Amino acid sequence: MHATSQDKTVQEIKSFVENVLPQLMAQKKSTSEHTTIAGLIHEQVNNTTFSDDLAAEQEFMVCADIDKPSAYIEDKIASKADLRNVMRLICLQCAAGSGLKDKLLNHYKREVAQVYGLEVLLTFSNLEMAGLLHPQTDSRAYAVLRKTLHLTVEDNVEVDPKDISYVHSFYAPLTARLVELSLKPLGWQTLKSQINNLHGPTFEDFQAQLIGIGGRNAGSTVSEGSLLHVPRVVLVCFVGGCTFAEIAALRFLADQEDNNVEFLIATTKIINKNTFLDSLMST
Template identity: 60%
Template sequence: MFPHLYGFRVNISLFQEAASKELLEILDKCEGTKAIVWDDSLSGPVGLVTKYAFLKERNVTKMLPLRPGALPDVDVRNVIFITRPNLKLMNYIAENVHSIDKRQKSGSSKELFLYFLPRVSTLCETQLKNKGVYGSFSHVGEFNCDFFPVDNDLLSMELKDTFRELYIEDDPTAIFLSAKALISLQQLYGRIPKINGKGNDAKKLWDLLKIMGQEELTSNAMGKGAIDQLFIVDRSVDVMSALATQLTYEGLIDEYYGINQSTAHFPSDRFSSSDESGLQGSVSDKKTIILNSSEELYTELRDKNFNAIGQILSRRANEISKQLDERHNDKSVQDIKRFVERLPNMMAYKKSLTTHTTIAELLKEVTSSDEFLDELECEQEFLVCSDVDKVNPFIEDLIANQAPFKTVIRLICMQSIGGSGLKQKVLDYYKRELIQVYGIEKLLAISNLEKAGLLKVQSGSRTYAVVRKTLKLTVEDTNEVTPNDISYVHTFYAPLTIRIVERALKPNGWQSLSDVLSCLPGPAFEDYQSNGQSALSTTRRGSFSSEMSQSDTPKVILVFFLGGCTFAEISALRFLSRQEDNNVEFVIATTKLINKNTFLDSLIE
C-alpha cells in the first residue's frame, strides 16, 4: 500500500501494516454502512496508514470532521468516532450524540462506536458519563496506533503540543505515551540493548520505559532486535535548533508552506495545468503535493542546502533532455522499443523536475527578499553570541514597524538563549516595548516563554557560549553544495542535538562528552537492557559490547525526540548515516515534526 516505507533494515512499513490491520478490525465489528467522525488532529495522520479506497471497501461511505453542535444527518447504519483523549473533544462528541439520539426517536436508527487513539482515558469516559451520552455507545475501545510512519526512516506520534504540555502545563501524559510507543516499537523490532539520553524528561521517560519494559517485554523472552541503540533527546536541551531558520530544501518548504503528513500546499497559479507530478488534488486555490521518498528527485533534493538546489535541478534537466533527444539517434526497431519502454519513467521524471523547479522558484522569492536576509543575519549574530548583552537595534526596528509578534519574539528568544539569558534591564525593555506595541494580551505569551525557559534573566554562567565552542556548533566557511559537516543544514550552525549524537558515535564518545553534557540542563545517562533485565551494572556491559560488535554491518540507531524535531535535524542525521566512517543507519522518531513557526505557535497561542 505504501512502497516508499521499505528500503532499510528496520522495515517501517510494519507500523503501517499493524495500524491498518487494527483499523480493519474496528470496521469489521460494525455491520453495514459506516460513517467515521475524525478528530481533526487525526484525519491527516491516519492517511499515513491507510487510504480512502481501502475504507470504501469496508462500507465507509462518509468521512466527517468532529465539530461542536449537531452531527450532519447521514444515511448510514453505524457512526464511528475516532478521537484523541481530550476533554474539549468529549464535549463535541456529546453534542453530536445528543443530535443523533433526537433523530433516532423520530425513526432513524444508528449504532454508535467510540475509539480513543492511542489509549482510553478514564477522565474522558467520566466526562461522557456526566454528559449523559456514554451509554449511547455500543462499544468503547482503543485504536492502538502509537507511531505514524512518515517515511522509510521516520516515525511521528503526531502529538503537536508536547513541549507546551511538559514545560508550561506540567502535564506528563506525553512521557507515558512515548514510553508506550517505544514499547510497541520493541515489540515489533525486538529489544534495544543500549540506551543513551540527556535531559530531565528524557530521564523520566527512560525510567518509566524500564518499568513498563520489565512488565511487557520480558514476558515474551525477547532477544536483541533490529535496532542496536536508542538515543532519547529532550527538546529542552536544545531549544536554539528549534528556533533557527532551516536552510535545507525540505526545511524551507516546511517553514514557508508547511509539510503535514508528507503533504504540502502551494499556490496553484504557479503550476501549469499539465503538471500533475505528485499531485493529490486542489484545496481551493492551493496545489496539494505529496513529498516523500516515493519520488526519486525529491529524495535527492530534500536534505540539500537550498543554495545547492539550482545546480542539481539544472544538471538533472540537462540529463533528461539528452535522454529524450536519444530518440533521434535510434535506428533499429530494438532501439526504438527500448526507448518506448523507458519513456514513461522519463516523462514522470520530467514532470517531477518541473514541479520542483516551480517550488524552488517560490522559495527563492522568499530567501532573496531583504526581509528574510535581514532576519537571518540577526539570528546568525545570536548563534555566535554576538551583541547578546544589549538591546538589538534590528529587533527595535521590527517592534517600531509592528512586525509580526512571532517574528520579533523568536529573535528575542534566540538572543536570550545565545546569552544564556538577558540582562534584567534588556529583558524589561523588551517586555515594555512588546506590551506597548502589541497589547497587554501578549503578557500571557511572554509568561509562557519564561516558564518554558526561552526567556530568562541572565545568570553568571554562559552555558551556550561554552557549549558552542566546545562542540564547534558554528563552523566558518561551510561548503553548502558539497558539505563535510552537519552545519550545512543551517549554513554554518550545527544543531546541538545532532552534534551530541555525532560525537557519541566515536569510541568512548559518550564518556568523552561528560564535561559538556554537565553544562546542559538535566541528567545524562547510559543504560543497557538484557532479555529480562534493565539498568544493568557496569560489570555486565561487556556482554552488550560483544552483542553489538558486528562491525561488518552498519549499526542501527533509533533517535527519539521528546518534544519535536525539525527537518534540518533529520537531514543532519541522514548526512551522518551517509558518511562511511560512521557505519551507521538512523531511524528517527519524534513526538511531532516541528519548525520555528509551529514550535512557537504551540507556546504563545
C-alpha cells in the same frame, strides 16, 4: 527482408513506448517538480526579510552583542512585524546569552506591549514558565557549548563538505552534534562537564552488542568479520518535536562513509520556527 525490418522497427517503437517513454515522462515530471521547488526556495531565500532575519540570528549564535537591546528586534517591533518572529528572536537572544538581564527583559516587554497590546504580556509569562525566557546566569552555558562542540562554523566548506554545519551553512544543530559524539569510541564521556550545561538531567545506559543484530541484513548468516561492514542502526528519539534541519543533519551524518551508521528518527512532532511557539502564544 524489408518486412522484417519493418517488424523490427515496430517492435522497437513498442518497446520504447512500454519501457523508455514512461521513464522519460517520470523524469519530466520530477524535473518540473524540482524546478518549481527550486523557484520557491529561491524566492524565499532572496527575500530581504529572510536574509535580515538570518543575519540577526547568526549574530546571536556567535554571542555578538547579546547583553544589550538588539536594534534589529527593536526595528521589528516598531514595524509591528509578525509577533511570533519577534518573540522567537528574543528567545534566541536569551538562549545565546544564557538568559537576559532583568533590565533588558523588561525593556523588551515594555516595547512589545506598547505596540502589540498588554495581552502580549501573557505570552511573555508563558515563555518564562516554559524556560525559554529567564534571568541571565553566570554559567554562560551556550557560549561554552558553542566553543566545545563547535556549534558555529564560519568558514564552511561547500565542496565535498564533511561537517554537519553544512546543512545550515553556519550552525551545527546541537542534537545532531551530540549524536555525532556518541558514535565516537569514548562517546561524550570526555565532555561530561560540558554536557552538564544542557538543560535537564542526563544519563547513560549501555546495551550489550548481540552478534547478528544491528543491521538490515541481521537475519542472514554472516561471519564476525563481515559484521564490521554492516551499518549500525541508531534510534534517535526527540520528545517534544524536531526540525527538518535536525533530520537533514542526521542524514548528512549517515552519508559519511567513516560512520557506517543508519539512523531511525522517532519524534512526537515535526516542528518549525512558527509551530514551536504557536502553543505558547496568547494571541
